[in-house]
Amino acid sequence: MESDEQTLSAIGLKPNQVSFIRRKSVELAHKAMEWSNGADNHILIHQDEHYPPLLRESKGCPPVLYVQGDVSLLSDQQIAMVGSRNASTGGLETARSFAAEFVRYGYCVTSGLALGIDGHAHQGALDACGKTIAVLGSGLGSIYPARHRSLAQRVAQHGALVSEHLPWIKPRAEHFPRRNRIVSGLSLGVVVVEAAEKSGSLITAKYAAEQGREVFAVPGSIRHAYHSGCHSLIRTGACLVQSVEDVLCEIESLSNWSKKVQPTLFDQVIDKEELPFADLLANVGIEATPVDILAQKTHIPVQEVMQQLLELELSGHVVAVNGGYILKGRG
Numbered sequence: 001m002e003s004d005e006q007t008l009s010a011i012g013l014k015p016n017q018v019s020f021i022r023r024k025s026v027e028l029a030h031k032a033m034e035w036s037n038g039a040d041n042h043i044l045i046h047q048d049e050h051y052p053p054l055l056r057e058s059k060g061c062p063p064v065l066y067v068q069g070d071v072s073l074l075s076d077q078q079i080a081m082v083g084s085r086n087a088s089t090g091g092l093e094t095a096r097s098f099a100a101e102f103v104r105y106g107y108c109v110t111s112g113l114a115l116g117i118d119g120h121a122h123q124g125a126l127d128a129c130g131k132t133i134a135v136l137g138s139g140l141g142s143i144y145p146a147r148h149r150s151l152a153q154r155v156a157q158h159g160a161l162v163s164e165h166l167p168w169i170k171p172r173a174e175h176f177p178r179r180n181r182i183v184s185g186l187s188l189g190v191v192v193v194e195a196a197e198k199s200g201s202l203i204t205a206k207y208a209a210e211q212g213r214e215v216f217a218v219p220g221s222i223r224h225a226y227h228s229g230c231h232s233l234i235r236t237g238a239c240l241v242q243s244v245e246d247v248l249c250e251i252e253s254l255s256n257w258s259k260k261v262q263p264t265l266f267d268q269v270i271d272k273e274e275l276p277f278a279d280l281l282a283n284v285g286i287e288a289t290p291v292d293i294l295a296q297k298t299h300i301p302v303q304e305v306m307q308q309l310l311e312l313e314l315s316g317h318v319v320a321v322n323g324g325y326i327l328k329g330r331g
Contacts, residue, residue, distance in 0.1 A: 028166065028303075035066075035141070035167045040156065042067040050074065058185035058211045062164035063311075068140050069160035073131055078108045079247065080187035080208070082180075082201040083117025083194045088226050091117060091194030094218060096124030098191065101244040103130020108159070110135065110187050112179060113148055117193045117201070122155055132159040133186065137179045138171035139163055162186075174277060180204040181211070188251050189214035191241065195229030202229050205238065214251060216241045277308040281317060281327075288323035 036043045044051045044065040052074040055061050067074065079102050081095060099109045099121040109125040111118040113134040125132035134155045138144045140163050143152045155161055164182065165175065180203050184190050190208040192215070195201045205215045215238040220227030234240050241247050283289065283297045291309070295302045309325055312318045318325045 031168070032166060038068075040069055041140075042071045044071070044074075052186055054187070055182065055185040058181070060181055061185060062182065064164065066140055066163045066165070066167055067160055069156040069158075070131070071160065073108055073133060073160050074162070074186065076108045076131070077106070078110045078133065078187040079251075080110045080183050080190040080204070081117065081121035082111060082183065082190060082192055082204045084196055084199050084201065084226065084229075085114055085116035085118075086196075087116040087120075087194050088224070090220075091226060092120045095120040095193045096127070098193065098244055099124030099132070100128035100130070102247075103128050103132075105244070105248060108133060110183055112137070112176075112183055112204075113143075113145075113152060113155070113161075114176075115145055115148070119148055119151060121193070122151060126154055126158055134159070134161050135179050135182045135186070136161060136163040136165075136171075137175035139165045139167040139169035141167040142170050144171040174279070176200065177203050181207040184208035184213055185211055187213060189216060189247065191216045191218070191247060192230055192233060192238070193218050194220065194226050195233075196225050197228045197232065199229045202233065205233055209237075214239065216247050216250070218242070277312060280305065280308050281312065284312075284318050284325050284327055286326060288321050288326055290324040293324070 032043060035041055042050070044067060046056065046061070046063050050071050051065065055074075081099060081102075083091060083095065087095070095117045102109050103125045108131040109121055110133040111121045113119065113122065113136060122132045122134060132155055134152065136144070140161050143149045152161060162182065164179070177200060180200070184204050184207040187208075190204055190213060192201050192205055205217075208215050215233065217230040217233040217238040217240060219230060219234060219240055219242070222231070239246070239250055279298050280294060280300065283294055291302060291305055294300075294309075295305045298305065300308070309318060309320075313320060316328055319328045
């Protein structure tokens, strides 16, 4: 514990802040363990035997996962399905029918529990008596969107809910682009059912390409903006698919993952990938900045700043030095 205090002091925290963080760390650990004692609640660390192997191999994989439901399902073969929240009727029907067929072929359907394509993909899998995984942008105790609470309960009963956030963490805008790397990292491939030019599902496609996963896109009418994102993906290397069989034939034909869409192709689809915790990262420079100063500048609680800095350090964006944090490779 003394070495922990020295480390906290070295990064610029005052004695009262060190004491607060020590106390809070113990409280949070106990609170998390209490949550894990609940029925079908699990905490997986990176080294855990149940930590999904595909995700473990992916760049930027979360050090901890919180799971509610069938934890063994995370290691099953999965197909991710993503798309627009404001999808067309046809897009929603495609999401449900594709999901139902995927589970009939023995695959688990993974998505993000969002409105639109995500929700209908989960429902299609469940209605076909299959398995589905929902990756949240909040803690598992703060289901978002609220109107999907009953759907989340069904997913937990017949599949699994997954989050990298402590169970009581509320949804934040920056959580959702980041959770997309988990959706793609768990899966053999990502199917973009319907997406406009700036849809968040294109971020999932970009993560998938970077992780060496196959990217698929369902085409649509050139007269509707609903499909422009999918058409951009197809132009830049994604596989055009019109049926579930198209997806499965492509995936099953790959004896290894050397044949993949190049990530650089998708740089044309998204102007710039959102950096993790961009607000915090923007305030870290070449000179050491203490944690309390970062909290003041970003208006983020110290406890959350510490959590974000840990993730940024694990992902190679920042380094802890005497006096605070600096950007990696800049000082």
